[in-house]
Structure formats: C-alpha cells, structure tokens
Amino acid sequence: MVSIKDVAKQAGVAISTVSKVLNGYPNVSEETKKKVNQAVEELNFMPNTVAAALSSKQSGRVALLLNLGNVSQAVDEINMQYISGTIGRAVELNLDVITIFDSMLKNKSLDEVVRYLRSQSITGLIIFGMSKEDKVLHRLIDAQLFKIVTVDAPLVNAVSSAIWIDQAAAQYDVARKTLKENEGNSILYLAGKKNGYVSGERIKGIKRLAEEEGLSLLVRNGEFSERLARELTFRYAKKKHIVVCASDLMAIGAMRALMDMDIFRPVCGFDGITLMGYAGQQMNTVKQDFGRIASEAVTELKRLLDGGEGRQIVLDYELVQMKYDDVLI
C-alpha cells in the first residue's frame, strides 16, 4: 500500500511536508506543493483515514444515531432518507460515518457510551429522533464531550446544534388548510408519542388553531401507531369531525376506519411519505425533506467540528396532497 512516506520519497521532501500540503497548512511554497501534488498523482496516493484518525483526534469519524423505535415501513422510508442523505453529504465533506441504532445503546450507562464512541475515535454525532426520556443521550449532550447535531430535538449548547422544522407551525398550517377546504368546526386530533419533542410541538400547533378559530378540539394519544389511530377513530370520530393526525401512518389508519364506518370526512397527515399514495383517498400532509435535513445536519456537524459554535437551524416545509400517481415509480 502506498503511504505518505512513498509520496515524500517520490517528491523528494519530508513526510511532514507532504502532510502539510495535503491538509492545506501554510508555510509551504508553491513549488513544493506542486512537487508533492505531482507525486500524489503519480502514485495514486490516498491517505489512510484510519491512521489519520488515530493520529489526530480531529479526523472526522462521525456517528449517525438512528432511533428505530417503531419499526415500520413508513419509518423505513424516513430512515433511509436520513441515512442516504447523511452518508452522501459526509462523503462530500470527507467524513467517515458509522451508523448506530438506539438499540445498541440500550441499557448502557453514559460512561459506556462515551467509551464506545471514543474507542471508535468518533468525535461527532448526529442524532435523529430522540425522545425526551432518553437520559443517557441528554447527559451525553450536556457533557459536551462530542460535537453533536440533533434533529427534531431542541438541544443546543456551545458544541451542539439543533435542526428542526417548525412543527407547531406546520401542524397549524396543514390542519387549517384542511379545515378551510372542508368547512368544519370540530377536530379530532390524534397525537404522537407522549414524550416526543415533535409530538409536543404539533399539539401546540393544533391547540393554537383551535383557539384562534374557536373550534372544538378532542386530543387523543395515538403513539404514531396506525392500529391505534384506527381504534381511536372508531371510538371517537363523529360525523362533524375533521381528523388531524400527527403522522401519515396514523392518517391512513384513521382514513381506513372512517371508510369502514362509512363516514366520509377529511383526514390530514404529517410527513409526506410514499405510503400516502396508497391510502385510497387523497389527503393533505406536511412534506418534510428528510434527505435535505440529514444533509444539512452533516454540514452543520462539520461546522461544529471545525470549531463553530452551537446554534439552531430551522428548515422549511411544504404542504402537499399525495395521491397514487405521485408516488408511482
């Protein structure tokens, strides 16, 4: 394997000089740079990222932490977009990505998690979809031992950034649109996880709408479960209701229940997943571009790794209607 040593020999310079050129340090003359770069070309040299990671604690090894909480095909789609978005951008920024699932961290103490990450020379993390209850992750962020970007969790400090879309506003918007299109004055809201950050925000949004418009509002906890949404709809949905759901999957469950009950009332969802096209009925939903969110998260993490300060980033969303033709491939 061709190493930096071979490049140095070929270029007739010292190893350290090659390293400097490669990493764009100052104090290297143009002439020397040229020699080195030429040698790199000739030898087809590519630096060993493992050695680099060992040597400088800086070299970008990054963990992607996914919450596989409910495994379902709907979530699969979202997670795949997270993963491909993350890895794609990471390659562009020369970061190595290790994918980790929350299940691998279960029953681990903070100490063990830190040790595991350190043993992998990981210096940065991107955490997707973490819940309020996850004590270990919270303490991990608090400890400020790693640069962290959270997605959909408002946790910011000196070395951690947070990326999200304004869930409350989005929920408000999509429900309001559905309402206006259908002339109702009563809402059944099927919420997500009790302890989820996004769920809480979405509830705020729907409450604001109800207040502003003077609507009656019935909130039930659907745990992001299609089955539960179905059951809750059977139990609580009245003819007057517009059913607003905290996720597309729940919206599909609700819609199916309504169809079984021969009640034809509007339902709206949240996420913009493909499955919505198969729901049998066109619905409003909030489309989040998960790939872009992931890509932004990586970009932000890179900024943190380069010494940037933690901050919040709010991304935009889009209201769409999804039907079969749109999702057909």
Place this chain on the structure above:
Amino acid sequence: MVSIKDVAKQAGVAISTVSKVLNGYPNVSEETKKKVNQAVEELNFMPNTVAAALSSKQSGRVALLLNLGNVSQAVDEINMQYISGTIGRAVELNLDVITIFDSMLKNKSLDEVVRYLRSQSITGLIIFGMSKEDKVLHRLIDAQLFKIVTVDAPLVNAVSSAIWIDQAAAQYDVARKTLKENEGNSILYLAGKKNGYVSGERIKGIKRLAEEEGLSLLVRNGEFSERLARELTFRYAKKKHIVVCASDLMAIGAMRALMDMDIFRPVCGFDGITLMGYAGQQMNTVKQDFGRIASEAVTELKRLLDGGEGRQIVLDYELVQMKYDDVLI
C-alpha cells in the same frame, strides 16, 4: 482516555501481555489473565478499534455496499432490513461497518475503488443486489483482494462467498400455489431487470412451471417498476391470465390496473414487503427475511475474514399471503 498502557501499569504487566490476554492468545498463565481482566474492569478499558485496525490489517472494518438503483419506499424497507441486520450482527461479531452506496462508486475505476477501500482499512465487503453489468464490482471480486460476501449474486471464489435463496424454486412455488388456488391455465409474467441475477432465476422458475403444467406463458419485462407493471397489465392482461410478478411492487401495480379494468384475476408477487398489505387485495407472495439474510452474510464474512474458504449458502423462503391486518402496527 484509558489505554492499554494504563491497563498494563495497573495490572503490573507489559503492554504486549495485555494485548495477548485481550485477544485470547496462548502462553499466558491463568493468574496473569486474571490480573489483566481485573485491571480492565477497574479502569473500564475498551480497546481503541482505530489503533487496532491500523496496527493489524486484520481488524474488522467492513463495508456494506448497497445498490440504491431504484429508490422507492418498497426498496427502502428491504434496504433498511439489510442495514439493520448487517449492523446488528456486526456489533455482535465486533466488526465496524461502513455503509457505502453504489452511487458513490459510479464512474470509479477498479483502482480507485480498491484505493478507497484500502484507505479506509476495509478488509471485507458485503454486496447486496449487484447487477450482471457491474464490471468494476466483478473485477473487484475476481481480484480476490478483499473478502467478499455477495447477496443474490452467484459469485464464489477462494475468498468470496455467495448467499441467496433459490429464486427459481421460489418463483415456481408461489406461482404454482396461486395457479392451483385459482384454476387457470395461462400466465402473464412480469419480469424484473434484464440484467439482474435474481430476475433471470425467477424467469427460469416460471418457465419450468409453464412447461411442467403445459401452460401458456407470456413474459414481459417490467424493470421492477410499479408504473411499468401497470402499463403492461393494461396492455397485455387477458381475462384468462394469472398475473405473476417478479416483485410485490409490480404486483401492486398490476393489481391496480386489473381493478381499473374491472378484471378480477389473481396476481402474485415476490418479496413480502409491508406495502402488500395496502394493495387492496390479498395476494400470494414469497417472503424473504432480509434481516436474516444480512445477518447470515455478516456471519459468513466473519468466517472468511478468519481464513475460511469461499462457499455458497442457500437460505429458505416462505410462501405467504399478506393482508392489511398483518402489516398494521
């Protein structure tokens, strides 16, 4: 960070001795082992995998190569199962996993790919869903520079194993079952990719069935596309046909087309993805356990890395009918 050096000091032995204990080498007395293990406990030591990888070219860094060819939510489900299956098992076997998408390898020469893998200290690969046309990957396997496990591609040599299910038999079985349940004598077969290994095998299976049963068989290429399956069904499906599809997604497209045409004929699919539950009609399909396949692939790769010889492994499958209740979460 606590290193092997600290452990050595704590245990009152040499660094090399600690390493030997950790890696289970012989020529270490029980007493010394005990001392070392105790020190490891006390210091909460965890070896730095990066340093290990650098030092011994053996230390298990493994790449997971995914073909994202058609991105669709159906494939997302499959890929997520591949990914989680791979990573889950890899953790158990102490392997690091780097996830790579085929798109990252596009337009790269064999040399570049090899260099990239080497620069990452990757010694083993698992390749999911590769096509016959992929010259670079074929040459990569031929070169025998890396231990490789292919899934659904019959490429075996001294250092590469292949894992698959018997696609021909599975296609034969599921079509035969559907046929027997419905008393037809004519098949419209919507095939997958022209150059896919699995597609070819499945065609063999359906041909054998047609021969054995004396059925008329019309084969059309559906490219694993739901849209194309839909169009082909509109164009070619006759009342007498049973429509056999090389994937669930195509089966859904075909089923929808039939419904639009008010022809009610059986359709069968292949894969066993969740989306089948939303098709509106219960269908036969072949259920492949992708998570298990991935897990077996990792196990096999580990065997190769430990010096095992390349071989073939054939996994089993299951015929199922999928309906909404089964997929509801």
Place this chain on the structure above:
DNA sequence: TGTTTTCCGGAAATCGTTTTCCACAATTAT
C-alpha cells in the same frame, strides 16, 4: 555589514494497538 525577523522544510515524538522476537525461569530429558 550585522542583526532581527520571516519563511520553509525536516527530524522526531506521538496516537493506541499488534506482533515478532528474545530472555528468563521452570520443567523435562539425558
């Protein structure tokens, strides 16, 4: 011309392991 400053490039230590080789002690064989 002599002194200071700036600019370049190299030598060497370091990161945390693995692995080879060697020395010593303990055991066995002669």
Place this chain on the structure above:
DNA sequence: ATAATTGTGGAAAACGATTTCCGGAAAACA
C-alpha cells in the same frame, strides 16, 4: 548434574498518519 525443551512475559518495532519544534536560508531592518 547438565542439557534440552517448554512456558511465560517483556522490549521494541511496526502501522500511517499528525503535529510540535527547531534550524537554516532568505528577506528585512538597522
């Protein structure tokens, strides 16, 4: 008792980078 064998642990050289520090040449200043 001496020689040969074995078992056990340590010293030290890798692995391939990064990074600190230092010395000499060139440029700037006096």
